[in-house]
Amino acid sequence: MPAPATLTVDLNALAANFRTLEAVGGVPVHPVVKADSYGLGAAACSRRLMAEGARTFFVARTSEGERLRAALGAEPAIYVLDGCLTGRAARLRAADLRPVLNADAQLAEWRAAGGGACGVQIDTGMNRLGFRPEAAPEPFEGLDLVLSHLACADDPAEPMNARQRDAFAAAAARYPGALRSFANSGGVFLGAGYAFDATRPGICLYGGGPEGRPDARIRPVATLAAEVLQVLDVPAGETVGYSRTFMASAPTRIATCAAGYADGVLRSYSPRGRVFAAGELRPIVGRVSMDACAVDVTGLDIAVGDRVELFGAHRMLDDAGAAAGTIGYELLSAINARVPRVYVG
Ligand SMILES: *Cc1c(COP(=O)(O)O)cnc(C)c1O
Numbered sequence: 537m538p539a540p541a542t543l544t545v546d547l548n549a550l551a552a553n554f555r556t557l558e559a560v561g562g563v564p565v566h567p568v569v570k571a572d573s574y575g576l577g578a579a580a581c582s583r584r585l586m587a588e589g590a591r592t593f594f595v596a597r598t599s600e601g602e603r604l605r606a607a608l609g610a611e612p613a614i615y616v617l618d619g620c621l622t623g624r625a626a627r628l629r630a631a632d633l634r635p636v637l638n639a640d641a642q643l644a645e646w647r648a649a650g651g652g653a654c655g656v657q658i659d660t661g662m663n664r665l666g667f668r669p670e671a672a673p674e675p676f677e678g679l680d681l682v683l684s685h686l687a688c689a690d691d692p693a694e695p696m697n698a699r700q701r702d703a704f705a706a707a708a709a710r711y712p713g714a715l716r717s718f719a720n721s722g723g724v725f726l727g728a729g730y731a732f733d734a735t736r737p738g739i740c741l742y743g744g745g746p747e748g749r750p751d752a753r754i755r756p757v758a759t760l761a762a763e764v765l766q767v768l769d770v771p772a773g774e775t776v777g778y779s780r781t782f783m784a785s786a787p788t789r790i791a792t793c794a795a796g797y798a799d800g801v802l803r804s805y806s807p808r809g810r811v812f813a814a815g816e817l818r819p820i821v822g823r824v825s826m827d828a829c830a831v832d833v834t835g836l837d838i839a840v841g842d843r844v845e846l847f848g849a850h851r852m853l854d855d856a857g858a859a860a861g862t863i864g865y866e867l868l869s870a871i872n873a874r875v876p877r878v879y880v881g
Contacts, residue, residue: 566735635655764842
């Protein structure tokens with residue numbers, strides 16, 4: 537019996553997206569597996585990506601790197617995007633993690649602990665993390681990767697993309713021995729000049745399009761499905777759910793489905809969220825509650841125990857994100873630990 541709500545991860549689709557990203561970029565893909573592979577499970581996803589040839593991974597936190605090292609063994613290189621935070625050098629070294637250093641204080645911390653393989657992040661305009669190009673450190677022993685991050689890669693028309701690319705090329709030229717890593721998912725699709733030596737995609741591996749909408753080149757990977765807990769006939773004039781935000785204007789059949797905001801079905805799915813039920817896209821009605829949402833299934837052949845799809849092959853992740861007023865990244869990473877990840881392929 538599957539759990540009432542499940543997140544099914546199609547590892548063959550993940551592998552296909554990895555190969556597509558390598559083909560489009562023309563350089564190796566170094567997968568970003570932070571936040572537990574955007575909620576899909578970093579151990580299982582990374583193992584499959586290793587089987588496809590990936591040998592370098594990125595996480596955000598030291599703790600994520602430690603877990604990934606335990607799952608993958610000694611072979612792959614694992615970079616930590618937070619860098620070397622105060623007091624973290626020993627943990628990084630113990631797990632053979634490579635910090636992506638963001639500031640002089642991090643570099644000093646890393647060196648004081650003995651240094652070793654690491655990267656440097658150059659901030660080419662996003663103003664989030666990294667050295668400004670004019671303040672970037674001199675080349676030093678152990679530095680094997682230089683990266684920067686695009687602020688608007690999901691918008692190919694944005695002129696800042698080319699400015700960041702050129703600023704990165706200039707800054708990276710100071711470090712001839714270091715591998716240059718620039719493009720995230722959107723960047724992979726911006727053209728050959730953006731790929732540099734290796735790309736660093738996340739969301740496109742996991743089934744989101746490079747421009748925040750479904751893209752025929754990217755296969756859906758994750759399916760969030762929920763069991764129908766109850767089917768009820770609501771007479772005209774009655775309301776459904778908390779705060780009476782939906783009133784039946786005619787007799788309405790409602791399926792109460794076992795996925796609520798504690799499972800990652802954001803409350804903002806109402807009122808525009810839709811669910812694939814018995815072969816059709818149907819609206820979520822009323823408020824999403826913690827453990828359940830209500831779907832208008834009037835006229836459908838649907839029964840208790842059937843499953844509906846919140847996103848997956850029939851309801852694309854990016855479309856679900858847009859309906860919820862957010863992005864696919866947030867939908868994936870919001871899925872609670874109580875939802876079992878089920879791997880196929
Ligand atoms: C999250 C992240 C990525 C991956 O971005 P996607 O848009 O998911 O491809 C790449 N690089 C850095 C620095 C990141 O923080």
